[in-house]
Amino acid sequence: MSKWISTSLGEVAKIITGPFGTQLHKSDYVDSGVAVIMPQNIGSRQVNYEKISYISEEFATTLRRYKVLKNDIVFARRGDVEKHAFITESEEGELCGTGCFLVRFTSEHVLPEFISLILSTPFVKKWLVLNAVGSNMPNLNTEILKNVPIKFPDLSTQQKILSTISSVEYKIRINTKINTNLLDMAKAIYMHSFFGKHENAKISDILLENSKSNIQVGEAREARGDYPFFTSGETIYEWDNYLVKDRNIYLNTGGNADVKFYIGKAAYSTDTWCISAKNDFTDYLYLFLDAIRPELNQKFFQGTGLKHLQKALVKDKEIYLPSKEILTEFNSIVKPMMEQVSFNTRNNQYLSDLRDWLLLVLMNELATIE
Template sequence: MAVEELVGPAPKGWKYKTLGEACKDGGGDIQTGPFGSQLHASDYVPVGVPSIMPQNIGDNRIIEDGIARITPEDARRLSRYLVRRGDIVYSRRGNVERRALVGHHEDGWLCGTGCIRVRLGENGADPRYASYYLGHPVVREWIVRHAHGATMPNLNTSILAACPFLEPPLAEQRAIAHILGTLDDKIELNRKQNETLEAMARALFKAWFVDFEPVRAKMEGRWRRGENLPGLPAHLYDLFPDRLVESELGEIPEGWEVISVDTEFDITMGQSPPGSTYNDIGEGLPFYQGRADFEFRFPKRRVFCTAPTRLAKIGDTLVSVRAPVGDINMALEDCAIGRGVAAVRHKTGSRSYTYHFMSSISDVFARFDAEGTVFGSIGKKDFHSISHIKPPRDLVLTYEKLAANLDDEVEKNEQESRTLAALRDNLLPKLISGELRVKDAEAFLKERGL
């Protein structure tokens, strides 16, 4: 039976087959993760072998943050479900078009309940090429269209096995994967650099405004006027007091105050415009409704609005005010915000201080998540009334000057990653279909210094 030519006619020397046939030819297979009866919620542990769940599947990568774990004993018991480098993992329900390529770091993790594992086999297609092929817009649409379910798409091994798969000669597969992988590797490097930069700014905020390390250093005689303390230049000495005093929030530096958030921050609660004002063609302002619109550090464009009712400015911190409450991001551009988002900015205009302050009160936001009857939320009155510690204005501005340099680098990396992602998404379907051949693509990237 002929296989559908899903991404166009096969170039000479290329061949269509089903994904199931490609796996079988290479000695691999397609397999679901363990059933719920094999692994219960009570089996998960704080430390152990990571278990890949649908929420851990990003766009061709596995997201480790918050991943569930199982004991080594359970991993041995469920050894047939462990993933290997080169496997591709799908979610069985919901966002079934997303897939993640298993790398060296994830080798030996569990393909968790709710996931499906695709294994091309040692003698089969190049796994990285296969992962890019499965990311072709037409292939993604095919998978969604064939997934069962009236209210939520459901994927199974039979559907994936029937997916048309275009297989070039192995050398060309590897060349295509190398070109697209070069772009993804740079994006991943930028992502890791941004994580490091943000961690530096967050650590500095915590040391100054949460743990009061400079104050404690002065109290204990570890820092004296005119001397440097690790991480603290001598000229900052006079910005910190040398005593802690009692307050309703515990010990705080002498001279600092406990006040409500709205005293120090301008807060704009989002409001959703009429549905008729939305579009996906770029008219109006980018519109962000909630957490789902957030990317790693900057919001991801999805919807635009021609008649916004509430606005956020470039550099405002965007806070999710509906479940999960307290997820944060920073606006890369002027945008419209819906009722699931609030825009916040310190009255000094300090964007970095605002961002890291909002991150530092995650435990407060978590309480509103837990108290929701159906789902967590925080209203204007409760948001405004959150108590916090007010440091001196000069200290806020000093922190801002240091942290803003780090945030500028984050923004630069993010902008570059967006450009690289757009280039990758433009090249991918042309390379996968054979419309653009490898040598032409290599010349194209060389002209751009990549």
């Protein structure tokens, strides 16, 4: 049986701080070119391209120190610090952006992809959150990342574990890709059919507000349960009781604008505004809010320091509402898409729990893979 070695991330990799704001300005971004991985682009062990920015090939050469290579890892320096992106061949050559750390492996005794799995376990995620600094928003620094505790067996066992876990990871990736495609189609149908039409109502005319939650995000980070738990971050946690059911929209109330949609029993944090709509308009309202997300971010989030969503402005926002007949036709197309997205989201939660449980059993040497 292979013995697991306990050490820290800094013993097997070097930590590189991403470019500072003086090196990379908003004016440097272009419509296409070299992708820049920022904190908002870091998903669950992958790069999220939905809000990615680009710089020119020419300008990227001046920042070549920060170009990512296959098997690197990119961490956010602030915000959702427990998440990271593992760099595959398809992302090689992109840029580690401002507000991020680049982890580059130096040890011959570890497989980078295996360490990425270890870094995604609940134990390490909890450690990162507890050791992050900052009162309003968790922040990492190089010393914290160097001290992240990790465990690994010999290379042969690492490869066996990766092969076992890969089927679960593959299914999670497929579900995520299907969801992206379905949401893109639903958004395109909405934009083609309704966006830009003359407003004839206000959001308040159809809005239904759910009760404010008193559950803090920190409580959910350590929880396990049967129901998805939505927050003002991108990570979906779990909770053992549900607060709402059926079709609901979840909006960030602090930081930056984001809009999520889920069908089923769920819970949410105190910094999340959970709403739905009258007269079967919930799916429609979600797609409208998603379409105006840049406007929400620029005009509806106000305040010094950490900005907050001004709910009164959202309620007063004008909107075009189609007739009942047209809405029924729209829903007949879009609703099945949104239902499949929610089903895949639940499935991914179960698969992630299975992966984490299997890794925990193996890390505690309660089982082996032959």
